[in-house]
Amino acid sequence: MMRISELSARSGVALPTVKYYLREGLLHPGEQLAATRADYDDSHLRRLRLIRALLEVGKLPVAGIKQIIAAVEDETMPVHRMLGTAQYALSPAVAPEASEAWEQAAAEVDDLVDEYGWDIHARAPARAELTEILVRMRHLGMKADLRPYAEAANRLVTEVEMSKVPFDGPRDAAVEALVLGTVLYGRAFDALRRLVQESESAHLLGRPAAQG
Amino acid sequence: MMRISELSARSGVALPTVKYYLREGLLHPGEQLAATRADYDDSHLRRLRLIRALLEVGKLPVAGIKQIIAAVEDETMPVHRMLGTAQYALSPAVAPEASEAWEQAAAEVDDLVDEYGWDIHARAPARAELTEILVRMRHLGMKADLRPYAEAANRLVTEVEMSKVPFDGPRDAAVEALVLGTVLYGRAFDALRRLVQESESAHLLGRPAAQG
Numbered sequence: 314m315m316r317i318s319e320l321s322a323r324s325g326v327a328l329p330t331v332k333y334y335l336r337e338g339l340l341h342p343g344e345q346l347a348a349t350r351a352d353y354d355d356s357h358l359r360r361l362r363l364i365r366a367l368l369e370v371g372k373l374p375v376a377g378i379k380q381i382i383a384a385v386e387d388e389t390m391p392v393h394r395m396l397g398t399a400q401y402a403l404s405p406a407v408a409p410e411a412s413e414a415w416e417q418a419a420a421e422v423d424d425l426v427d428e429y430g431w432d433i434h435a436r437a438p439a440r441a442e443l444t445e446i447l448v449r450m451r452h453l454g455m456k457a458d459l460r461p462y463a464e465a466a467n468r469l470v471t472e473v474e475m476s477k478v479p480f481d482g483p484r485d486a487a488v489e490a491l492v493l494g495t496v497l498y499g500r501a502f503d504a505l506r507r508l509v510q511e512s513e514s515a516h517l518l519g520r521p522a523a524q525g
Numbered sequence: 526m527m528r529i530s531e532l533s534a535r536s537g538v539a540l541p542t543v544k545y546y547l548r549e550g551l552l553h554p555g556e557q558l559a560a561t562r563a564d565y566d567d568s569h570l571r572r573l574r575l576i577r578a579l580l581e582v583g584k585l586p587v588a589g590i591k592q593i594i595a596a597v598e599d600e601t602m603p604v605h606r607m608l609g610t611a612q613y614a615l616s617p618a619v620a621p622e623a624s625e626a627w628e629q630a631a632a633e634v635d636d637l638v639d640e641y642g643w644d645i646h647a648r649a650p651a652r653a654e655l656t657e658i659l660v661r662m663r664h665l666g667m668k669a670d671l672r673p674y675a676e677a678a679n680r681l682v683t684e685v686e687m688s689k690v691p692f693d694g695p696r697d698a699a700v701e702a703l704v705l706g707t708v709l710y711g712r713a714f715d716a717l718r719r720l721v722q723e724s725e726s727a728h729l730l731g732r733p734a735a736q737g
Contacts, residue, residue: 393730431724470721507651509682512643518605
C-alpha cells in the first residue's frame with residue numbers, strides 16, 4: 314500500500330497527471346483513509362502502465378482509452394472481447410467504398426481469411442484496412458500479392474506473439490502486452506525490412522566504393 | 526508524344542498540378558515546339574507516377590521529393606545509392622541518445638546485422654530507429670526479442686520483395702516500385718498481423734457466443 318506521492322514516484326507518472334487520471338476515471342480510486350488521504354496498491358501501478366502504453370505507444374485519444382479501460386474494468390466481459398476492444402481502437406478506421414474494385418478486393422480478403430481458416434469478425438477493421446490497401450495497390454498498377462505476407466504474419470503471430478500475452482493474469486496486463494507488442498514489434502519489423510532491403514540492394518547491385 | 530493536356534489526362538494529375546511540378550523542377554521540361562507548346566512522352570508519365578508515389582504513399586514533403594528526383598536524374602549516381610536516397614527519406618529521423626541503455630541496444634542491433642551478414646551503412650537510419658525501439662521496449666519492461674521478426678523480414682525481402690524492383694529499367698520506375706512496396710506492404714503486413722491476432726485470441730480464449 315502506498316500514498317499517491319509514492320504511486321507517482323514508482324510509476325514515473327507526474328503527480329498532477331495521476332490526479333487528472335483519477336478525475337477522468339481512467340485510474341480507479343484508492344482506498345479512502347480520510348478526506349484527503351487514500352491508499353493505492355499494485356493494481357494502480359498496473360493501470361498507470363496500461364494508460365501509458367495506450368497513450369504513448371498506442372497514440373490513442375483519451376476517449377478511446379476510456380472505452381478500453383471500461384472494457385478492462387467490466388469483469389463480465391470475456392477476455393477475447395476486451396482484447397478486441399483495444400485492438401480495434403488501434404486500427405485506422407476505413408470506410409468501405411461503393412465500387413467494383415472494392416468489392417473484388419474485399420472478396421480476395423475473404424478468400425485469404427477462409428484459406429487460412431482465420432476466425433475473424435465480419436466487421437473487424439483490419440478487413441477493411443487490408444481491402445483498401447489492395448484497392449490502392451491495384452490502382453497503382455501493382456501486382457499486389459498478399460500471400461507471402463499472410464504466411465509470415467500467420468507464423469509470427471501464432472508461434473511467437475500471442476504467447477507473450479498473459480491471458481491468465483490481471484486484465485490490465487493482458488491489454489498492455491497486446492498493445493505494446495502490436496505497435497512496437499510492428500515498427501521494429503518495418504525497420505528490419507528496410508535494413509534487409511538496403512543489404513539486398515548492395516548485394517544485387519554492388520555497393521559503390523565511394524559510399525563506404 | 527503528347528501535349529500537356531493529354532499528359533494531365535493520361536496521368537490523372539490535374540493540369541495546374543502538372544504545371545506546378547514543372548515550375549518546381551520535379552517534372553523535367555518537355556520538348557519545346559513553340560513559345561507556348563511543348564511535347565511530352567512516356568518519361569513524363571513515369572515521372573508523374575513517381576511523384577505521386579512519393580507524395581501520396583510515401584507522404585514525403587516536396588523538399589524530400591526534390592532530393593530524390595535529383596538522385597533519379599543524376600545518371601552518374603549508382604542505382605544502389607539512388608534507391609538508398611529514397612529509402613532513407615522514408616525512414617523516421619531518430620537522434621541517438623547518450624545513455625547506457627542506448628549503447629547496449631545499438632550493440633545488439635550491430636550483432637543482429639553481423640549475424641545475418643547484412644551489408645548496411647553505419648549511419649543507415651533504420652539502425653537508429655531499431656535501436657530506439659529496443660530501448661523503448663526494455664524501458665517498458667518487455668523482453669524485446671527481435672530474432673523472429675528479423676528472420677521473417679530477411680525471408681520476405683530476399684525471397685519476394687527485391688525481385689519486384691525493376692533494377693534494369695528506367696530509374697524512376699525502380700524508385701517508384703521500392704517506395705510503393707515498402708510502404709504499402711508494410712501497412713498490409715500490419716493489418717494481417719492484427720487479423721491473425723484476432724483469430725488466435727478467438728482460438729485460445731474462445732469467441733463468446735454473443736459476439737457472433
